[in-house]
Amino acid sequence: MPLLEVEDLRTHYFTEAGPVKAADGVSFTLEKGESIGIAGESGCGKTTVAMSLMRLIKGGAVVGGKIMLGDLSLLDMPMKEFLKVRWERISLISQAAMGALNPVYTVGAQIVEAIQIHRKVSKSDAWEQTRGLLAQVKMDPQRAKSFPHELSGGMRQRVMIAMALACDPDIVIADEPTTALDVVTQVQVLRLLIDLQKRLNLSLIYISHELSVLGQACDRIIIMYAGKIVEMGATTEIFTSPQHPYTQKLLSALMDIHSDISIPESIPGKPPDLLNPPEGCRFSPRCTVGQENCGEDAPVLVEVAPNHYVACHRINESK
Amino acid sequence: MPGTAADIYATAGRMTEDERLAIVARFGLDESLWVQFYTYIGRAFQGDFGQSFTYFPSNVTTKILSALPWSLFLIINAMILQVIIAFVLGATSAWKAGGKFDATTQAISLALWATPMFWLAMLALYLLGNDLGWFPLAGQQTPGVTYATWFNKIGDYYYHAALPIMVLVVNQFGGYQLIMRNTMVTTLREHYITTAEAKGASDTRVKYKHAARNAMLPMVTSVGLRFSLAVAGSIFTEMIFNYNGVGRLIFQSVGMRDYPMLQGCFFILSCSVIIANLLVDILYQYLDPRIRY
Amino acid sequence: MQDPEQKRFSLWAGFKQSLMPLFAWWPEFRKSKIGIAGLIIVFVIVSLILLAPVIATHAVDEKDIRTGWTGGKYWTAGWTTQGSATITDEGGPYGDILIDEITEYHVRLQSDSTFIKRPLDLSNTILANAILQFQAKADSFEDGDEVRCLISPNGVDGNWTTALTWQKGDDDDVYQLYEIDLSTYSNWRSRNFWIQFESRMSSADASFYLDDVGVLLGAPGYDKLSPNDDFEPYAQRYQPPSWRHLLGTNSQSEDVWSRLLYAGQNSLMIGFVAAFLITSIGASVGMMAGYFGGVIEELVMRLADILLIMPRLPLLIVLSAYLRPGPWTVIMLLTITGWAGIARSTRAQTLSVKQHSYVEAARSVGASNIRIIIQHVLPNVAGIVIAAFVMEVVVAILVESGLSFLGLGSLSHPTLGVMLHFAQTDAAFTWNAWWWIVPPGLTIALIGLGFAYIGNTLNDRFVLRLGSRRKG
Numbered sequence A: 001m002p003l004l005e006v007e008d009l010r011t012h013y014f015t016e017a018g019p020v021k022a023a024d025g026v027s028f029t030l031e032k033g034e035s036i037g038i039a040g041e042s043g044c045g046k047t048t049v050a051m052s053l054m055r056l057i058k059g060g061a062v063v064g065g066k067i068m069l070g071d072l073s074l075l076d077m078p079m080k081e082f083l084k085v086r087w088e089r090i091s092l093i094s095q096a097a098m099g100a101l102n103p104v105y106t107v108g109a110q111i112v113e114a115i116q117i118h119r120k121v122s123k124s125d126a127w128e129q130t131r132g133l134l135a136q137v138k139m140d141p142q143r144a145k146s147f148p149h150e151l152s153g154g155m156r157q158r159v160m161i162a163m164a165l166a167c168d169p170d171i172v173i174a175d176e177p178t179t180a181l182d183v184v185t186q187v188q189v190l191r192l193l194i195d196l197q198k199r200l201n202l203s204l205i206y207i208s209h210e211l212s213v214l215g216q217a218c219d220r221i222i223i224m225y226a227g228k229i230v231e232m233g234a235t236t237e238i239f240t241s242p243q244h245p246y247t248q249k250l251l252s253a254l255m256d257i258h259s260d261i262s263i264p265e266s267i268p269g270k271p272p273d274l275l276n277p278p279e280g281c282r283f284s285p286r287c288t289v290g291q292e293n294c295g296e297d298a299p300v301l302v303e304v305a306p307n308h309y310v311a312c313h314r315i316n317e318s319k
Numbered sequence B: 001m002p003g004t005a006a007d008i009y010a011t012a013g014r015m016t017e018d019e020r021l022a023i024v025a026r027f028g029l030d031e032s033l034w035v036q037f038y039t040y041i042g043r044a045f046q047g048d049f050g051q052s053f054t055y056f057p058s059n060v061t062t063k064i065l066s067a068l069p070w071s072l073f074l075i076i077n078a079m080i081l082q083v084i085i086a087f088v089l090g091a092t093s094a095w096k097a098g099g100k101f102d103a104t105t106q107a108i109s110l111a112l113w114a115t116p117m118f119w120l121a122m123l124a125l126y127l128l129g130n131d132l133g134w135f136p137l138a139g140q141q142t143p144g145v146t147y148a149t150w151f152n153k154i155g156d157y158y159y160h161a162a163l164p165i166m167v168l169v170v171n172q173f174g175g176y177q178l179i180m181r182n183t184m185v186t187t188l189r190e191h192y193i194t195t196a197e198a199k200g201a202s203d204t205r206v207k208y209k210h211a212a213r214n215a216m217l218p219m220v221t222s223v224g225l226r227f228s229l230a231v232a233g234s235i236f237t238e239m240i241f242n243y244n245g246v247g248r249l250i251f252q253s254v255g256m257r258d259y260p261m262l263q264g265c266f267f268i269l270s271c272s273v274i275i276a277n278l279l280v281d282i283l284y285q286y287l288d289p290r291i292r293y
Numbered sequence C: 001m002q003d004p005e006q007k008r009f010s011l012w013a014g015f016k017q018s019l020m021p022l023f024a025w026w027p028e029f030r031k032s033k034i035g036i037a038g039l040i041i042v043f044v045i046v047s048l049i050l051l052a053p054v055i056a057t058h059a060v061d062e063k064d065i066r067t068g069w070t071g072g073k074y075w076t077a078g079w080t081t082q083g084s085a086t087i088t089d090e091g092g093p094y095g096d097i098l099i100d101e102i103t104e105y106h107v108r109l110q111s112d113s114t115f116i117k118r119p120l121d122l123s124n125t126i127l128a129n130a131i132l133q134f135q136a137k138a139d140s141f142e143d144g145d146e147v148r149c150l151i152s153p154n155g156v157d158g159n160w161t162t163a164l165t166w167q168k169g170d171d172d173d174v175y176q177l178y179e180i181d182l183s184t185y186s187n188w189r190s191r192n193f194w195i196q197f198e199s200r201m202s203s204a205d206a207s208f209y210l211d212d213v214g215v216l217l218g219a220p221g222y223d224k225l226s227p228n229d230d231f232e233p234y235a236q237r238y239q240p241p242s243w244r245h246l247l248g249t250n251s252q253s254e255d256v257w258s259r260l261l262y263a264g265q266n267s268l269m270i271g272f273v274a275a276f277l278i279t280s281i282g283a284s285v286g287m288m289a290g291y292f293g294g295v296i297e298e299l300v301m302r303l304a305d306i307l308l309i310m311p312r313l314p315l316l317i318v319l320s321a322y323l324r325p326g327p328w329t330v331i332m333l334l335t336i337t338g339w340a341g342i343a344r345s346t347r348a349q350t351l352s353v354k355q356h357s358y359v360e361a362a363r364s365v366g367a368s369n370i371r372i373i374i375q376h377v378l379p380n381v382a383g384i385v386i387a388a389f390v391m392e393v394v395v396a397i398l399v400e401s402g403l404s405f406l407g408l409g410s411l412s413h414p415t416l417g418v419m420l421h422f423a424q425t426d427a428a429f430t431w432n433a434w435w436w437i438v439p440p441g442l443t444i445a446l447i448g449l450g451f452a453y454i455g456n457t458l459n460d461r462f463v464l465r466l467g468s469r470r471k472g
């Protein structure tokens, strides 16, 4: 039985113009000790999926689906119970490196808070643990007494990682943990995360729009487009035989950068408006290999190879 | 309101022309206005505002300094209460911004803010003081008592200050509440709030320990500027509740055209506003670690 | 190097165009319940106040003095007696006026040729009318017995004319009320009378009783009636609300409802003009300081900082203590002390607009400063300025009412604050005259609340843009 099982997750934001279907039938599983990456263009719903797992959706709601953590049904739990799942079982390293720490408390105090919410330990023990955690992320434990504004972006993100590990969670969600950092620091933080994941046997959900990063960090990759999963499979599968036209475009864009031959082939057109997504396959308006029925009914995920799923009419029919 | 105090006494038929001239000379009112002004400024910076016309031969400075503690007692108590109320109400209404509670508190605090304070004071004095008899009608302490204990003394002070403070608070907390609420709305969108929630913190903890703790900073800054509003408010409350502070002194001096007293009061109040601003700046450093030097 | 577009640019067209987005405010504004409530309240109150000439029931300074009769009696003592006339328990001394008080005063005339008489001097009063009133009864009169009431209107003891006569047949032994209208006498203007009762009775049983002699007074103005101030039922002072006076009357017998409407006009006028001056001056200073930022502008902003920190009301009190009160004085003082806040926020906004790339771009193609201000700065500060104007109306009305309440307002154009000033100084509450205190304060509060609701909504939606909700 997988550690985490997400089934047909639907999350909508309610706006004056109507519901924004930011996650529309997302299903995937996560095993113990596995790291899984979610990739996709900005606005495709990656953060929405992460926040749905934490039940932290603001301005919207999870309108359907099921999230099972072991035999706990996360969406059906009363909020009071669910507070214990947060951080104890699932912790979050959020997208905004700069703003994720409260500016008026020392970073140590913020880690201590995380510990003391979930564990009955004395203050001094909690501080002791905090210093240990900081050492674990290769920071000077004395830095516990610093305020966030006194730390560099990289150190702050390390603090976030230390905090995420504070309660020995089963799952860590890292939502673009390196986006706001400079390149050198990005690499350091990424290394640290990969290292910790291996060493602590964590289950990691790593969100990024950079496939190259996911290639280094993850066992499996999910490609999302406009609130839906279009392709999902082992990292090597995705990189060596991408099936969905969208994945192929993403990869060729990536390869172009690395081969340094020409400017990356950008994907023509804009990501769809999630208020009124296109009929049928959502990628069809931008798809260069599309066919007749693409604009009519939505393709479903089909297993094209063992544990390699693709949602595309072309592939499905050729099968 | 032109005219000198000497004119007032003269028209009130209490003085002969000779006496009037004597008084004019005594207070230097026969000098040109510029000379009077120059002399005045020179002395004011030495803390000497001259002698009061009405409380003659009392010195203006002594008179004001004996009234000032009472005013500060009202103002400081009122401001502390205002900030506490605004903190809780502002945080709570922003927590569900756009909801029923938010709309109601905003409507009520704006309405109270738009209500003239002196009118509120009149109604409070009449209904709560006079009709219901819950509070004393005037003064700042029970006349002629000797207090058995220190505790009784403070109690009596608060008993007399209760209505004035209440009126000040009710009329003025809205300003703080608006600042608190608006900052809180934006603070709640900050990422560290999401972090706190993700940590499994309870709503109360997120709301007060994380959001409100940050959102209160602009409100605290505004305390310095708003101190002068509280000073203005104390003029009305002291006048209506016959509370012998600087505000009442101003009111009486206006009626008697006691210019030295008026100017003295204004000077002292301005100084206390400046000092209040300095104190708030110092306090702010303790509340916002980013400001510490 | 001028581009053709710039040549066509006219000040007014640019002005209009730059403010166009503001005309689209309504769809956003109408979503706020508080904002709509504010609009309705302001609309209702402002219409009422502007309709004052139509709906006011009285002129502003019209004192309601009624010309009816008082129930009070002007008891006169000091009767001269002759013969067997007897007087027990005279009333108070001459000039005493007692209202609703039963006074034991009995006169008995017996046997022949007795009389009582006395002068009645009302010359120190200005009366519309006076009626001599008394109760009398004749007892056991025979034929030929007679009692007469004589009035001498010339202020002399003599020159008598007969006012009433009692003869046999009137003797039913029951007191009856008699009234003699003194104003019908020829020289009423002198208000100086003698009154005499004289009897001719043959029977020893016959007697005539007189009781409750007094004068019923009608007056055009109570204050001229008598030096004694207790007597004032003619003036409709402190009347509670009625159909005649919708909000009762004040200590001066003036109609509170009518005064309220006119005072509301003055308050609104002062509030609007002051707010307009404050916002236009403040916004201009702020934009100039933000856009040009020269030495003078910097100095002006320092002045603004000083003004902002100074306690405004005490400053206003000190200043207005030196000046002659009047609506324009108040407006001027409010403006001088009030522009700083808006100048500061406009300046901050201008500074941030100035940093936008489109301003840089406009400048680099040689657009004039005026043009940049109108096309780029103005539309960006307009939201702040309009919201501030609406709030400033409230503040101006509140501060003005406060000054007036302290007696520093414009008495020639009484505002709502002035009304409350007089209510306070005349101790309206000790008369329980809540109708004189509650309506003016409530009117200020409602005007203020209406504008505050509108201003706050504008501020929320167009300045802070706090529209969206946090939790679904």
Ligand SMILES: Nc1ncnc2c1ncn2[C@@H]1O[C@H](COP(=O)(O)OP(=O)(O)OP(=O)(O)O)[C@@H](O)[C@H]1O
Pocket (backbone or CB within 6 Å): A013, A014, A015, A020, A022, A040, A041, A042, A043, A044, A045, A046, A047, A048, A049, A058, A059, A060, A095, A209, A274
């Ligand atoms: N509170 C909200 N109200 C309305 N729409 C929202 C809200 N939050 C997100 N959305 C919309 O939902 C969609 C998915 O947003 P989400 O933040 O999940 O994207 P993302 O994949 O994480 O993008 P990024 O790479 O920029 O972080 C976007 O189109 C976004 O505009």
Ligand SMILES: [Mg+2]
Pocket (backbone or CB within 6 Å): A046, A047, A048, A095, A175
């Ligand atoms: Mg995201």
